[in-house]
Amino acid sequence: MSNRKTILEHYLTDSITFIKNGQHLVIHIDSLYNDKEKINKKLMQKYNLSFRELELTIRKFLGELTAKIVRNSPARNLILTGGDIALGVCSALGIKNLNIVDELLPGIPLSTANLKNFNLKIVTKAGGFGEKDTLFKLIKKLTDWR
Structure with a gap:
């Protein structure tokens, strides 16, 4: 099994267990990787990726992970932040x-x-949009929405 698949399966197993225990699940990347200036250049060089290619790789991985979680758990509510993430998740789930x-x-x-x-109920939020407590408010509103 490739390293990518091993990591994907690890996160998938942990995520499904978390959801089945009635917990809210938040998946995010380390904020270090959100700042182009702080990207580990060795990582980009190692895989011969540009910054945009790295973003697309992250988008594809998070999309695939989220799609597998949705298909294998009772999770039916998603909050997606950032256009790339929303596009990656919707694409992986076949949502047109x-x-x-x-x-x-x-x-x-x-x-x-x-x-x-x-x-599925899906909330889409621009990546840099909202206040510090926006995600907490969205979780509450989405949970209460009928």
């Missing part, structure tokens, strides 16, 4: 369009997506 049904906070829509065997 989102149906906006509400605005949970100003500028932050709640959408639904119809998949083969279930429906």
Whole structure:
């Protein structure tokens, strides 16, 4: 099994256990990797990737991980921050369009997506948008939304 697959399976197993125990799950990258100036240049050189290619690799990995979690757990609510992440997750799940049904906070829509065997509620938020407590407010509103 490749290192990527091993890491993916590790995160998948831990995530599903967490969700099945009734916990909210937050998946994020280390903030170090969000700043182009702080990127470990050795990592980019090792894999011969540009900064954008590294972003796309992260997007694909997080999309694949999230899709596997959704397909293998009772998770049916997602909060996706940043356009690349939303695109990666929707692509991995085969979602072609989102149906906006509400605005949970100003500028932050709640959408639904119809998949083969279930429906998802998806909140999309711009990466740099919102206050410190925005994610907490969104979790509460999404949990309470009917």
